[in-house]
Amino acid sequence: MAIKSVLASLISVVALFQASQAGLIKRVACPNSKHTATNAACCSWFNVLDDLQVNVLFSECGEASHSALRIVFHDAIGFSKTSNMGGGADGSIILFGDTELEFAANNGIDEIAGDLQTVADAHGKTYGDIIQFAGAVGVANCAGAPRLQFLAGRPNATAPAPDGTVPDPFQPVTTILARMADAGFSPAELVALLASHTMAAADKVDTTVPGTPFDSTADQFDTQVFIETQLRGISGFPGTGPHQGEVESPLAGEMRLQSDHNLARDPATACTWQSFANNHALMNSQFAAAMKKLTVLGQNTRHLIDCSEVIPVPKLTTVTPHFPAGKTNADIEQACATAAFPHLPTLPGPAVSIAPVPPGT
Template sequence: MRLSISATAALTGWALLQTVLGYPGMKATMDELLNLKAKDCCKSDELLGDLVWLGKQQYSHVGRDIAKILGGDLSGESHEYYSRHLPPLGSRGCARDTCCVWQYIAYDMERLFRSRDGTCTDAARAAIRLAFHDAAGWSKYTGRHGGADGSIVLCPEELLREPNRGLEEIVQQTRYWYDKYRYYGISMADLIQLGANVATVICPLGPRIRTFVGRCDHPYPSRDGLLPSPLDDAHNLIELFRQKTIEPHGLAALLGAHSTSKQRYFNRARSGLPQDSTPGVWDVLYYYETLHGAPKNKVFSLPSDLILSEDHRIFPQFKAFAGPGGQEYWNYAETFPPQTTLLTRWWCCRKQDYAREYVRVSLLGVYNINNLTDCSKVLPPAILHWD
């Protein structure tokens, strides 16, 4: 009996949706329904840092935006650009605009991260991994210790840890940039996170992730054992990310960064092999090839990616990202393409998942979120089409 009641309810809901869709004027209602569905599936929506204890009325403009992004009510992508002439570095005009020096740094990064054929370089993938490893040295139980605080570069002992192998070159490069621009008042923590966001958008199809500056540096090593191991099981990995306020849906979205990665040290015999066939492009092929397999001599899937993709909390997201409309769902598009089925839309909850989850990552362990400045305008334009 109970079964038949829920079946009837499901059918009624389905019929209601079909009716709503039949009337273009009711698009808002459809959006509301999608949002409602989004709220009850395994999304990360916890507040972070000082936003937790500040009252909403105390939020700055940036604090309000970040709270909305974390709650899933605002996109984590930006379409803002510098609208005026960039003042010379070192001038009073540049000193007056917090983002000015960051524009110069972004130009330097762009040169290193874009290859001649327009795809992103090894330095770009390394910068994305570096920023994740700096921020992920935090959990709800470490309090104010660790997180996106620059310690991965500032504390040489972090670099000696096994999970950070392979980051030596990008750490050296980041130190070089820091030494070049430190006199303009930048922090290492911001520099590392800007590096990831510039690198991501340089990869064709990569999102323009909203970029905030003003983090504080902490020259103390983060606690060991907070970074994920490729040999761990799905349960432990999901728990590890939950302790960073990242739910399985968010983890599935973030793992897509492996769309652009290459492993060098995990399996030395197959060093240099990427995790999908197109490592220079920020596409959803990674999801498809992790689920369905890829040419063995060209792609190496990490055991953690394989095991997570099969977990019942992660699999539906992998399938949705790999399927029709997956690129838009994972990334950058304002709307689903017309051919996307109703079922995919229903299942897919919210859009632009990677950017939203990465904004969260970039703020782990940051306790002055309300005072940050939005410098997204310094990012290079996104490359929205790629064959």
């Protein structure tokens, strides 16, 4: 009993110490702002947040927020361990836009790059920082998303990234995995990063139908993309889409990238892909971890300041994992060899065409 009493006393002392330490953390009032921050160096980012939400992202999970997340990947993945080329998450896609925005893989990024350059210049921020900040804010605009880390203080890029560092959707899985491995990412981390496609849409794969979503709930950060890519293609088999990098989706109005289709079925990635289908928490945690790694590629994190408190807290999603109307487990093309695809409910009603993502306000 005496030992239990001593342990209880020690626990009480530790709790009191932690409480007293917490009380010592003072928030500072940010100048010319309604906000406070634990680190005064983060105050200016609240002004950037307001500017972004009003003039670029429109505080919605729409086309601009999708593009803000896309440019995060396209800028940061310009990094190679083996060739020692590319600065990673350094904003080179804006600073050296005359070069990088001409790369075929970066088609369609020029608009968000120009918008972010304007905001960065107005607030005296580097392009590497504005890209990563806008990406985190854009994700936060989507219900169900994790709240991503944001570190500030990246120096300006010194050179453009080399061409060929951004994987293309028409490339074989082995080529895509090799490129990601060269940047330091495992197959599982690549699949986690592709959770980004839950809020994505294509403008340039087929220019006649801009804003074509990759899943049926592009305004939510949910697991539907990992379910719907596993459905069999039209006529029971995956046909080749009419445009390079596209595979026919069995859902009207939805686009399936060839790379997503193949990664969902490849032995190296299929089980990770399937594991996210009905596990939103797992998808979010793995996506946040992979993004934490991606956003500091090529950077010395000891020189960066954690300003994650500026990132808005995302709303909860109201979507639960389901099959679209008319689809069931019988329509799944099983690919994971060690576990069966989870049983999910089917959305009631007749099958409907998925609406395109509208342009921003």
